[in-house]
Amino acid sequence: MLRELFIRLSQNGTARDFVTHFGPARRAARRFVAGETLDEAVAVVRALNARGIKGLLNEVGESVTTPEEANQAAQAFHHLLHRIHAEKLDATISLKPSHIGLSFGPDFYYENVAGIVETARQLGNTVEIDIEGSPDVPATLDVYHRLLDTFGGGVRQAVQAYLYRTPADVQAIANRGGSIRLVKGAYSEPPEIAHQSKTAINQAAIELMEIFLSDEAQANGAYLALGSHDPVLIEWLIREARARGIGKDRFEFQMLLGVRRDEQQRLADLGYTVRVYVPYGRAWYPYFMRRLAERPANVLFMARAVIGK
Numbered sequence: 017m018l019r020e021l022f023i024r025l026s027q028n029g030t031a032r033d034f035v036t037h038f039g040p041a042r043r044a045a046r047r048f049v050a051g052e053t054l055d056e057a058v059a060v061v062r063a064l065n066a067r068g069i070k071g072l073l074n075e076v077g078e079s080v081t082t083p084e085e086a087n088q089a090a091q092a093f094h095h096l097l098h099r100i101h102a103e104k105l106d107a108t109i110s111l112k113p114s115h116i117g118l119s120f121g122p123d124f125y126y127e128n129v130a131g132i133v134e135t136a137r138q139l140g141n142t143v144e145i146d147i148e149g150s151p152d153v154p155a156t157l158d159v160y161h162r163l164l165d166t167f168g169g170g171v172r173q174a175v176q177a178y179l180y181r182t183p184a185d186v187q188a189i190a191n192r193g194g195s196i197r198l199v200k201g202a203y204s205e206p207p208e209i210a211h212q213s214k215t216a217i218n219q220a221a222i223e224l225m226e227i228f229l230s231d232e233a234q235a236n237g238a239y240l241a242l243g244s245h246d247p248v249l250i251e252w253l254i255r256e257a258r259a260r261g262i263g264k265d266r267f268e269f270q271m272l273l274g275v276r277r278d279e280q281q282r283l284a285d286l287g288y289t290v291r292v293y294v295p296y297g298r299a300w301y302p303y304f305m306r307r308l309a310e311r312p313a314n315v316l317f318m319a320r321a322v323i324g325k
C-alpha cells in the first residue's frame with residue numbers, strides 16, 4: 017500500500033512542488049541524489065572511486081514533452097561523457113529512454129541514443145539504458161538490439177525480473193553476448209504481466225541470472241550486472257559464479273547511492289566490481305519518491321530528517 021502511495025505521489029505535481037521547495041525534504045533527498053548540479057555529482061563519484069567503487073551517472077529526468085527537450089537532454093549526456101573523460105572518473109552513464117525521446121517514436125529515440133553510444137565509444141566509455149514502465153519495454157528492447165547491430169557492444173540494457181516477458185528478452189540478449197543490468201523492477205505493473213510477490217520475483221531473478229551464467233552465454237561473452245541490494249540475490253550470484261568457475265571480471269554488482277553503503281564497500285573490498293548509480297539534476301523528485309516507495313525504512317529516514325532528529 018505504501019509502495020502504491022509513493023509511486024502515485026512520484027507522478028503528482030502538487031506533491032512535487034511541495035517536496036522540492038521544502039528544505040528538510042530536499043536535505044533528506046541528498047542521501048539518494050548527489051545534488052542538483054554536475055559538479056556535485058562529480059564530487060560524489062570521485063569519493064566513490066577513492067573507495068574502489070565505480071560510478072554510474074544519471075542526470076535524472078523522465079518523459080520530456082517536446083522533441084527539442086529530448087534533444088537537449090541527449091546533448092546533456094554527450095556533455096556528461098566528455099566531463100567524465102576530462103575528470104578521469106571511473107564512471108559510465110545511464111539514461112532513460114523517455115528522457116531522450118522514446119515517446120516520439122523508436123527511430124527518434126534510436127538516433128539520440130546511438131549518437132550518445134558513439135560519443136562514449138570515441139571516449140573509451142560505455143552507456144547503460146534504464147528500463148521504464150511496461151508500455152515502453154518492447155521499443156526499448158528493440159532499440160537495444162539495433163544498437164548491438166550497429167556497435168556490437170558498449171551498451172548495457174536494464175531488464176526487470178518481475179515481468180513475465182523478461183526470460184525471452186534475456187535469452188535473446190544472452191544469445192548475442194550482450195550485457196544486462198538485472199533489476200527487480202520499480203514500477204507498478206498488473207498481475208497479468210508481472211509477478212507480484214517478493215518470492216516469485218526473487219525466483220524469477222535467479223532463473224534470469226542462470227541464463228546469463230550458462231556456458232553458452234558465457235562463451236558468447238555475455239556480461240551480467242546485478243542491480244539489487246537483496247542479500248539473497250547477491251549471495252546467490254557469488255556462490256553460483258564461484259561454483260561455475262566464472263571469474264570476478266565477468267559480472268558486477270550495482271547499487272543505488274545511499275543504499276546499503278556498508279555492503280557496497282564490503283563487496284568492493286572482496287575484489288568484486290561494484291558500481292553505484294549516482295543520480296543528479298534538478299528533476300530529482302520522481303526518483304526520490306520511488307526510493308521511498310521501495311522501503312518503509314526510507315520513509316522513516318525522511319520523516320526523521322524532516323522533524324530534525
Ligand SMILES: Cc1cc2nc3c(=O)[nH]c(=O)nc-3n(C[C@H](O)[C@H](O)[C@H](O)COP(=O)(O)OP(=O)(O)OC[C@H]3O[C@@H](n4cnc5c(N)ncnc54)[C@H](O)[C@@H]3O)c2cc1C
Nearest residue numbers: 146147174199200201202243244245246270271272275293
Ligand atoms: C543500480 C540500479 C539500477 C536500477 N535501475 C532500474 C531500472 O532501470 N528500472 C527499474 O524499473 N528499476 C531499476 N532499479 C530499481 C529496482 O528495480 C528495485 O526497485 C530496487 O533496486 C529495489 O529492489 P532490490 O533488488 O534492492 O530489493 P528489495 O526487495 O527492495 O530489497 C531486498 C532486500 O535488500 C535489503 N535492502 C534494501 N534496501 C535496503 C536499505 N536501504 N538498507 C538496508 N538493506 C536494504 C533488505 O534486506 C531487503 O529486504 C535499479 C536498481 C539499482 C540498484
